[in-house]
Amino acid sequence: MCYAAVLPIAAAVIGAGTSVYGAAQSAGAAKQAAQATETANLRTQQAQNQAFNQRMEAARRQTEAQSAVMNQTMTDRYAAAQQMREAQGSAMDLNKQNLLQENQTAEALRAEGDKRAQELLGQTNAEQLARSQAERAQQQNLLLDQNMPTTGPGPGETDPGAGMDSETRKALARRGAEAAVNVREYGAKTAKLASYGQPIMDVGQAITGSKFGIMPAQAASELLRAGAPVRALPGQIAFRNAGSEGTSLDELIRSRGQSGLDTAGLSYGNDISLANLRQGNENVLAANTLGQAKADAAYKQQLAGIWSQLGNLGLYGAGYFGGNPFGGGASVGSAQGAINSGAVAPPGSFSYRGL
Numbered sequence: 001m002c003y004a005a006v007l008p009i010a011a012a013v014i015g016a017g018t019s020v021y022g023a024a025q026s027a028g029a030a031k032q033a034a035q036a037t038e039t040a041n042l043r044t045q046q047a048q049n050q051a052f053n054q055r056m057e058a059a060r061r062q063t064e065a066q067s068a069v070m071n072q073t074m075t076d077r078y079a080a081a082q083q084m085r086e087a088q089g090s091a092m093d094l095n096k097q098n099l100l101q102e103n104q105t106a107e108a109l110r111a112e113g114d115k116r117a118q119e120l121l122g123q124t125n126a127e128q129l130a131r132s133q134a135e136r137a138q139q140q141n142l143l144l145d146q147n148m149p150t151t152g153p154g155p156g157e158t159d160p161g162a163g164m165d166s167e168t169r170k171a172l173a174r175r176g177a178e179a180a181v182n183v184r185e186y187g188a189k190t191a192k193l194a195s196y197g198q199p200i201m202d203v204g205q206a207i208t209g210s211k212f213g214i215m216p217a218q219a220a221s222e223l224l225r226a227g228a229p230v231r232a233l234p235g236q237i238a239f240r241n242a243g244s245e246g247t248s249l250d251e252l253i254r255s256r257g258q259s260g261l262d263t264a265g266l267s268y269g270n271d272i273s274l275a276n277l278r279q280g281n282e283n284v285l286a287a288n289t290l291g292q293a294k295a296d297a298a299y300k301q302q303l304a305g306i307w308s309q310l311g312n313l314g315l316y317g318a319g320y321f322g323g324n325p326f327g328g329g330a331s332v333g334s335a336q337g338a339i340n341s342g343a344v345a346p347p348g349s350f351s352y353r354g355l
Contacts, residue, residue: 026301036293040286047282051275058271065264073257077250084246091238098231105224112217116210123206129199136198140191 122128 028300030297030301032300033294033297036290036297040290040293043286043289044283047279047286050282051279054275054278055272058268058275061271062264062268065267066261069257069260069264073253073260076253076257080246080249080253084242084249087242087245088239091235091242094238095232095235098228098235102224102228102231106221109217109221109224113214116214116217119213120206120210123209124203129202132202133195133198137191137195140194141188
């Protein structure tokens with residue numbers, strides 16, 4: 001076989017092998033791009049699942065932390081409320097004791113007033129006033145009796161009947177007796193008239209005596225009423241202080257609980273941000289890796305296209321200069337068949353042995 005016939009065959013075989021090699025390289029690059037896409041998707045999915053689990057764990061920790069803070073806050077607020085109620089109860093007990101003492105003192109003073117009132121009624125009843133009136137009349141009559149002369153004037157320089165006869169003396173004695181009777185009757189009427197004012201005088205004196213008797217109790221009652229606000233002041237101050245202290249303590253506990261809730265929320269936000277950052281970082285890495293793999297695959301596909309173009313050019317030249325060495329028009333399919341059947345070798349393994 002002459003070299004003129006061998007060269008077209010060799011060119012055809014080399015062109016077919018080059019074309020097939022380019023096609024294989026293009027397919028391999030496409031497969032690598034697909035695998036890179038699959039790997040990037042898997043990596044992104046794993047990052048998303050990991051971030052989801054991290055966010056779920058952060059939410060669980062936040063819920064537990066906030067639940068613990070809220071339970072502790074409720075317990076502390078309940079204890080503070082109990083302490084405030086106990087302090088206010090002690091203040092109310094102090095007020096109750098003061099009121100009990102004041103009521104006991106007021107009851108004793110009222111009893112003293114009732115006693116004086118009963119004494120006044122006993123001194124001014126009808127029987128007592130009638131007895132007082134009779135005694136006044138009796139005293140007036142007794143006074144009159146004690147001042148009435150029992151005998152006529154005796155002899156002396158002042159005796160108006162000195163030197164008179166017996167008839168004259170009898171007449172004077174009769175007139176004196178008549179005058180004494182008139183004076184006695186007048187005195188009795190005067191005593192009776194004066195006795196009418198004795199009950200009024202006794203009532204006035206009894207009222208005055210009752211006033212003097214009840215005056216200490218009245219003064220004590222006024223002092224008791226005047227000092228009641230002062231005695232109640234310690235209990236009132238203690239009650240207000242207990243309320244203020246309880247309110248302040250409750251506000252402090254509530255603020256501390258809110259701080260705990262805020263801390264749990266901040267920790268949750270940090271965990272979520274970290275999970276998102278890690279997921280975003282993994283997504284960026286996966287995207288970068290995928291982009292690099294696609295760029296490498298595109299580069300390989302470009303090289304494979306060059307190899308395919310060179311192979312097609314060799315086949316074209318072999319067909320143009322030597323016809324169809326495989327019994328027909330030179331084509332990639334016929335060259336591929338020759339390589340597959342072993343009649344020719346692929347590029348890089350072609351040998352001139354036996355030619």
